[in-house]
Structure formats: C-alpha cells, structure tokens
Amino acid sequence: EAGVAQSPRYKIIEKRQSVAFWCNPISGHATLYWYQQILGQGPKLLIQFQNNGVVDDSQLPKDRFSAERLKGVDSTLKIQPAKLEDSAVYLCASSLGGHQDYGYTFGSGTRLTVV
C-alpha cells in the first residue's frame, strides 16, 4: 500500500511570510494527525482530524496556524505569518481509527526553515 505522502520536502521562507504544507494519507485512513518536530525534540501533536472534523487542536497556535481536511482525505497545514521558532519538521500521520491500537503511519515530513 502507498504510504503517507507529504509535500514539499523542504521549504525555506523569511519570517512573516506564509507557507502551506500538504498531506495525503493512506487510502481509507479516517484519522489524520499533524505533528511538529523541533530539532532535538520529540514530535508534538498540533492537530488531529477524524474524517473532516477536528478532534483535538489544543496545541495548535491558532493565531498563526490553521489546518483543514476537506472531504476527509487530503489535509493542508498553513502558517501565516511565520516566526523563526516555527523552524521544524512537520510530520503528517494517519491511522484507520483514532486510537493507538490502529497504529500510525508517518510521512517523511516537510522541513521548514524560517530565516
């Protein structure tokens, strides 16, 4: 089966610019996650979708980050305006259900550098 696809792989932007990341989960996976992985740290959950509804966005900085999952398939994560501290790898993951027992599959991530 195809894995979780993410694009772009790398992005360099100046602070205060905007950027968007795209994720295509594994076909049939109802749950989609966006994680932020800052260098030297473990991934931190930003937002969790179940189909096209938001389950948990408590750690999403909503003043600058937004995410959507139209039609319950692909998802887009946007940052506007970007700050230097947003430099990180943004990981998308998907699973059949919203619980550990279903297992997660991670994409390769998008590495964002804000200068």
Add this chain to the structure above:
Amino acid sequence: GNSVTQMEGPVTLSEEAFLTINCTYTATGYPSLFWYVQYPGEGLQLLLKATKADDKGSNKGFEATYRKETTSFHLEKGSVQVSDSAVYFCALGGNQFYFGTGTSLTVIP
C-alpha cells in the same frame, strides 16, 4: 498528565556492542508503549510495541519489555550494526501519542 522521559544522547557504539536506551513514562490508565525509529531524511517508523504489562515487543533484534512496576520500557539489542544508526523515540499511546525527545545512536565499524 501523560509524558515520556527518554535517555539523552547521543550514543556512540562499536559494531556488535550491546545497546540499552532507557525510557520511563508517566500515564493514567494502561496505555500501549512504542519505540519508533527515524533514519536520516526519513519519517518515523514503528520499531516495536507492547500493549500491556509484562509484554515484550521485539523486531529486528531489538526488544523492550513493558514494566508497570518501574514504569519503564527500555530498548535493548544484543549486537548493534552500522545500519542501526538512527534516532530512536519512545512513545506512549492512547488517543494521541506522547513522544520522548529521541536518542541518537551512531554505530561505528
């Protein structure tokens, strides 16, 4: 709340050496525990998991035992190879995953 504390790295070992990476957790309930591995330039891959106390997860020569009494899930391998060089993350499962900070392992020939 839920959290994972992982042994800090980096760790450098010679090929065929014994590996231990320590992981302890704090959790409510009875979550599953996981080890993920991240090779350079790649995403996270599930290495092994254990779903209840005293379970042992194993894969590719790696093992970890879910110890409820010590709230630990230490990763071990008897003989590491150069190809094992990667970053290893301990994680606590549930409705979302809680990851440790990662331990970088470099194996030298």
